[in-house]
Amino acid sequence: MASSAFGQTENEPSVIDPTLLSRNPGTFEDLNKKTKDLYPIIFEGFKFTLNKVISTHFQINHNIILSSVVPSGYKFGATYVGVNQISASEVYPIVLGDMDSNGNLNTNIIHQFHPNVRTRVVAQIADGILAGYQMTNDYKGNDFTASITAVNSDIIQNSGVLIGHYLQRVSKNLDLGCELLVQYGRNVPNNRMALYSVGWRYFGNMWQFSGVVNPLGSLHLCYYHQSKSPLQFGVELETNLRTMESSSSFSYQVDLSKANMTFKGMVDSNWTAGAVLEKRLLPLPFTFVLSGFLNHVKASYKFGIGFTIG
Template identity: 50%
Template sequence: MGNRMNVLAAGPGGVPSPSLVPPPPQPVPPSPPSPPKPGDSPTSVLAEPSKFADNPGTFEDLHKKCKDVFPQVFEGGKLIISKALSSHFQISHTLSMSTFQPSGYRFGATYVGSKQFSPQEGFPILVGDLDPSGNLNANMVHQFTENIRSKFVTQIQDGKWMVSQLTTDYKGTDFTGSLTIGNPDIVKESGILVAHYLQSVRPNLALGAELLYQYGQQIPGGELAVFSLAGRLSGDDWQFSTNISPSVGGLHACYYHKINNEMQVGVELETSLRMQESLATVGYQIDLPSANLVFRGQVDTNWCISAMLEKKLQPLPFTLALSAYANQVKSQFRFGIGLIVG
């Protein structure tokens, strides 16, 4: 249920949106602290082995490990030219040609601030892209304190606000609580509220719940509430996560396994008892660092097959991407080729 509010929806025809988006630039991290010398006594409880569970992350990332294994295929041709103007600012130019997905030119920009709570992250983060027609996609993320982080997502299409979503996360020592407000409209009296809670019960076990409330004239009865339960069990190289919605008869389960440093697999099951439908997907990822190559593939029970290959053309700053999608039932076949420069 956590992905219900995701505005980065899949493209037409069941083909997900492209993954050919260059990562945002990161500020230069500070030098790591010197390791303790042998025989030194710890000065704080943080130096001792933890007896308690760590923060479980957000409910939204419950199935992230499994989802990252699946290929994000695209169709047609795509050219991305990116340029880091500094350690905080990056721009990109994207030219795409497709039959099933929006084509044309888009200008993108990414800004990463200098406020840091860890060497790997800087805030605020501003990411956006704009096409010549004025259609805008924008994401803004800022961490106000070590515990509070907010994210705002918006989409403007044809001069209208299609999506506006604000999420605030509070991260405690062993829990995370989140509140999301989506598409609020005071005039039409409509909107969506989603509350998440995820608690680490043990170092390898997290349990949580989700409450989705939607109101508006287009909803039968004027309002709708859906309650879900979730859990995640983790090992050294595997993870099982699931969320269940008893009121609507929904089940979403994922299993991720890292076989070795080169290969990862993921299995996803989505079931709706109300619709009497189920969809199972098996995906895998192969990393070959010696060949600068990453290959992802998947197949599902609807006889849809997807694959994507990414190859770095060193020593040139180019990345070549090849994508393929086949729906055996509908006899649909789509192919894509992309090049990232920078």
């Protein structure tokens, strides 16, 4: 139901990813999403959030941030979810937006005009001017997804970025895809530049291995594993063969449903460690969050406390 968009309860993670049960492989940009979602969202200072459900389709939130790292102040956000229900977890249109006390606006609009076509528009307004925008159109077939994205396209200046994605499910456990990025404009060498990449995802019921590689020598590998226990973990490796530089990271998530608690942590090869603890104070609609970050090389650290109502 549409009302579930604002009233979902926290459950133990399912062992099998529902997206992998479908013949459609999803989008190319989500190849490494399972691993990326394990990374803790680290913040510094104090963060207070008040969520208010106005109706089954409309929700607002108030945010107060006190930090020495990011701009402090007040931010107002709103979310609208429509009535066009595609599946148990997909309802369109979706309109997200937030505005801070200086009038800077971020907005995200997602709508599915056709059972096979989904459109996403993202825009940012800063200091009264349009700072950036992009539009993505996804076409979902039975066993493939094709996408085209336009970023900061300017017809007058003849500049911008176009990105094409294609992801195909070639077998029960294997997805293959490619990406083509074209940047054009007066400031681009020869007024036009192109770069392509190929990617894959091989998966089982409780794990998946994915990666993206391009001819410039860039390699990005991700491994994700989820067991029947509350633990999930992922490993990520990024290598640039031209500069001979590599970095790796290990992230994990522990869901303790009986304690109404979620813990996310990460460590990487740059001697950085970070973690976020989220505790839901049921039956009250309160959530308490602790965030920590430490870099052993630079001897820098961050510590944050958050509190959410609603």
